[in-house]
Amino acid sequence: MSDLPAPNDLILVSFLPSPRDLEIARLLGWYRIPLRTAPRVIAVDHIAFYQPANFGEGHRWCIEFVAPLRGHELLTRAELIKEDVDHPRAAEEYFKLQLGPLISLPRSIPAGDWKRITFLYTTGERLLAAASIEDLGVHDEERQVLWRALRERALASQQYSAEILPELPLDPELLAFFGLGVE
DSSP: OOOOOOTTOEEEEEEOOOHHHHHHHHHHOEEEEEGGGOOSOOOOSEEEEEEOGGGOTTTSSEEEEEEEEEEEEEEEHHHHSGGGTTSTTTTSEEEEEEEOOOEEEEEEEEOTTOOOOSEEEEEHHHHHHOSSGGGGOOOHHHHHHHHHHHHHHHHHTOSOOOOOOOOOOOOHHHHHHTTOOOO
16 A cells, blocks of 8 residues: 655645546546646646545545546547547546555545635645645745745646556456446
């Protein structure tokens, strides 16, 4: 099992639309963000997943998982989800974030009053110490350090990058369950 984020790691807290997306991240190792709504910098160390109301009692409005970011590429929705070729947004571009294994946080981080979250940058130290999502906010001089690090990452990541991932022997029925059939 992978280690939790280090204190100085850059973390992108991202909205996870559905339990299905959590299973795709867990089993297939990727997460998607529409290019048109993506944050300016996706070159971070880890992605933490904010789970909205549809995750059900005990799992909604909180962050329970984090995953290391291994790489990213730009694809259309139809290329990502083969069975969605007729989807209204099939031709739209998405970042496909390639993830390492999902890591359960030692304790979930509840949203408190912050229910509408799409993207939020924070640090590994804040993520691991947070009692609520409000604690993830970076303030004062620490904010300047975070933005400087994000700018440096953005400049360094101008190159298209996607880690070569090994082919996994996945059951075609499992792929079909997620609407990700094999070509």
